[in-house]
Amino acid sequence: xxxxxxxxxxxxxxxxxxxxxxxxxxxxxxxxxxxxxxxxxxxxxxxxxxxxxxxxxxxxxxxxxxxxxxxxxxxxxxxxxxxxxxxxxxxxxxxxxxxxxxxxxxxxxxxxxxxxxxxxxxxxxxxxxxxxxxxxxxxxxxxxxxxxxxxxxxxxxxxxxxxxxxxxxxxxxxxxxxxxxxxxxxxxxxxxxxxxxxxxxxxxxxxxxxxxxxxxxx
Amino acid sequence: xxxxxxxxxxxxxxxxxxxxxxxxxxxxxxxxxxxxxxxxxxxxxxxxxxxxxxxxxxxxxxxxxxxxxxxxxxxxxxxxxxxxxxxxxxxxxxxxxxxxxxxxxxxxxxxxxxxxxxxxxxxxxxxxxxxxxxxxxxxxxxxxxxxxxxxxxxxxxxxxxxxxxxxxxxxxxxxxxxxxxxxxxxxxxxxxxxxxxxxxxxxxxxxxxxxxxxxxxxx
Numbered sequence: 001x002x003x004x005x006x007x008x009x010x011x012x013x014x015x016x017x018x019x020x021x022x023x024x025x026x027x028x029x030x031x032x033x034x035x036x037x038x039x040x041x042x043x044x045x046x047x048x049x050x051x052x053x054x055x056x057x058x059x060x061x062x063x064x065x066x067x068x069x070x071x072x073x074x075x076x077x078x079x080x081x082x083x084x085x086x087x088x089x090x091x092x093x094x095x096x097x098x099x100x101x102x103x104x105x106x107x108x109x110x111x112x113x114x115x116x117x118x119x120x121x122x123x124x125x126x127x128x129x130x131x132x133x134x135x136x137x138x139x140x141x142x143x144x145x146x147x148x149x150x151x152x153x154x155x156x157x158x159x160x161x162x163x164x165x166x167x168x169x170x171x172x173x174x175x176x177x178x179x180x181x182x183x184x185x186x187x188x189x190x191x192x193x194x195x196x197x198x199x200x201x202x203x204x205x206x207x208x209x210x211x212x213x214x215x216x217x218x
Numbered sequence: 219x220x221x222x223x224x225x226x227x228x229x230x231x232x233x234x235x236x237x238x239x240x241x242x243x244x245x246x247x248x249x250x251x252x253x254x255x256x257x258x259x260x261x262x263x264x265x266x267x268x269x270x271x272x273x274x275x276x277x278x279x280x281x282x283x284x285x286x287x288x289x290x291x292x293x294x295x296x297x298x299x300x301x302x303x304x305x306x307x308x309x310x311x312x313x314x315x316x317x318x319x320x321x322x323x324x325x326x327x328x329x330x331x332x333x334x335x336x337x338x339x340x341x342x343x344x345x346x347x348x349x350x351x352x353x354x355x356x357x358x359x360x361x362x363x364x365x366x367x368x369x370x371x372x373x374x375x376x377x378x379x380x381x382x383x384x385x386x387x388x389x390x391x392x393x394x395x396x397x398x399x400x401x402x403x404x405x406x407x408x409x410x411x412x413x414x415x416x417x418x419x420x421x422x423x424x425x426x427x428x429x430x431x432x433x434x435x436x437x
Contacts, residue, residue, distance in 0.1 A: 039319050056300055081306035087297030095292070108222070108305040132236070148301065155289040 055079035083153035226315025271400035309432030356396035
């Protein structure tokens with residue numbers, strides 16, 4: 001039987017910033033088309049884990065492969081092209097409109113810009129295409145971040161606290177979209193402060209504390 | 219690389235046009251600084267004219283520090299940095315684009331400050347017009363060097379004092395060459411020699427930026 005290797009493999013992964021360990025001894029396997037929710041208190045290492053998976057911080061020791069790229073010796077720039085990032089702080093230029101942000105991303109990726117209208121409609125922002133990003137509400141900004149990802153269609157989606165400041169309708173919208181993306185074969189890693197999101201979203205929950213994995217429940 | 223450069227430059231200029239920081243903050247600051255410099259020199263017209271090239275570049279240096287910081291700050295939010303990193307843009311293109319946008323902003327500000335030097339410091343109009351090409355080259359070199367030092371000083375995330383401390387020693391030769399060529403345009407002298415120094419500095423900073431901007435971004 002043909003076995004596809006996991007999209008994410010971490011073995012005893014350690015991330016140090018200025019000598020301080022943000023992550024220690026992390027072991028993780030994720031298959032293509034899987035969804036994992038990473039939970040933990042503030043400072044537990046959720047964002048650092050996502051940043052490691054996206055090639056946005058370097059692996060200090062241990063071993064890791066994401067999308068076939070070695071985290072220690074591989075081309076991290078190429079890895080970043082294969083992942084999509086949605087941060088809780090906003091993921092775009094505040095002084096550009098929703099459409100201008102997506103046009104910039106599409107042109108940077110060499111993609112046609114005629115998909116932008118469809119993507120904005122998909123995330124419910126078709127009435128706000130000409131609104132400057134900083135004038136969008138927190139929920140709308142999060143939807144714009146999703147539109148950015150839908151336009152890119154990355155192999156791995158890294159969503160850092162996407163539920164922060166969202167109302168119930170927004171959370172349901174995100175849940176539905178994440179489920180759709182996973183069904184499409186993408187790997188999704190979501191960090192969520194609220195452990196309840198893990199039960200709503202995923203059969204697998206990774207719990208972090210002090211940069212260590214303290215729970216991995218499937 | 220050129221495609222990315224034009225994309226980044228267009229984005230930076232669009233953000234600048236929309237935020238109107240250049241129009242409502244930087245230009246008034248530049249003109250006010252020039253007028254204050256003129257007031258500090260006293261009422262003698264001749265003294266103003268001879269000091270005008272140096273004062274012009276002093277004001278442009280202060281303006282450049284503001285604009286360099288601003289150009290880096292628009293990229294500095296952690297979410298924006300992460301998202302842009304996942305676009306995999308060619309760092310050489312990003313450097314060229316940011317330097318081009320900064321150069322355009324400095325050229326626009328420079329034109330206004332030059333007009334201010336004719337009005338308030340009584341520089342000769344013909345000599346000032348003759349200086350425009352050398353001013354354009356010197357400001358472009360300042361933009362290239364500034365983009366490099368902006369990234370080196372933490373890309374808008376470092377302490378505010380780091381950029382001037384790091385960049386002022388590097389800017390000094392540019393200011394001397396610029397001031398000398400502007401003075402030569404006004405009062406006669408070896409204009410081309412000083413202009414050539416600015417041109418060589420521009421080429422050197424562009425080459426260094428194209429080669430090293432990716433390393434600075436990563437660090």
